[in-house]
Amino acid sequence: MALYRLIYVSQAVAGISYSDLIDIMQKSEKNNMPVGITGMLSFGDSMFLQVLEGSRRTVSQTYNRILGDKRHVNAELIEFSEIEHRDFGLWSMKAVQIDNHPEIRNIILKYSSSSTFSPISMTGKQCLNFLREIMDLYQNK
Ligand SMILES: Cc1cc2nc3c(=O)[nH]c(=O)nc-3n(C[C@H](O)[C@H](O)[C@H](O)COP(=O)(O)O)c2cc1C
Secondary structure (H helix, E strand, C coil), X not given: CCEXXXXXXXXECCCCCHHHHHHHHHHHHHHHHHXXXXXXXXXXXXXXXXXXXXXXXXXXXXXXXXXXXXXXXXXXEEEEEXXXXXXXXXXXXXXXXXXXXXXXXXXXXXXXXXXCCCHHHCCHHHHHHHHHHHXXXXXXX
């Protein structure tokens, strides 16, 4: 069956905390695992950047559900494309907080004009490469 990747960016509403991120990750793991969705959710500087991988139908259904969540607004679709293989297949959803750790800020700076996390101003390729490098960082920890 064809595989798809969806990447979007959105703005967290005021007051979102680390415990919200944990709640989202737990719900995502529970829902994504049985339908074969994998991916990563990064959160920092009040922005979410998420990648979802799976069948076209399940990725679309999951994205539609996520769009209705009141914990974020102004979602913008960055990429929706057919892929040959998964990049984030290890995780039914890995949530990563983008903090001030130098290794993370260096990866942001590699793909942006400054070390502030602003996925809204990154290209689709930059977003994907950023997510891949963050994944490598966490996979090896
Ligand atoms: C930024 C963000 C990313 C989310 N990602 C997922 C996801 O990958 N999978 C998922 O099932 N829910 C995700 N959610 C949560 C959904 O919006 C929704 O709350 C949840 O799927 C409801 O699950 P339930 O019906 O089992 O309570 C996300 C929410 C936000 C705000």
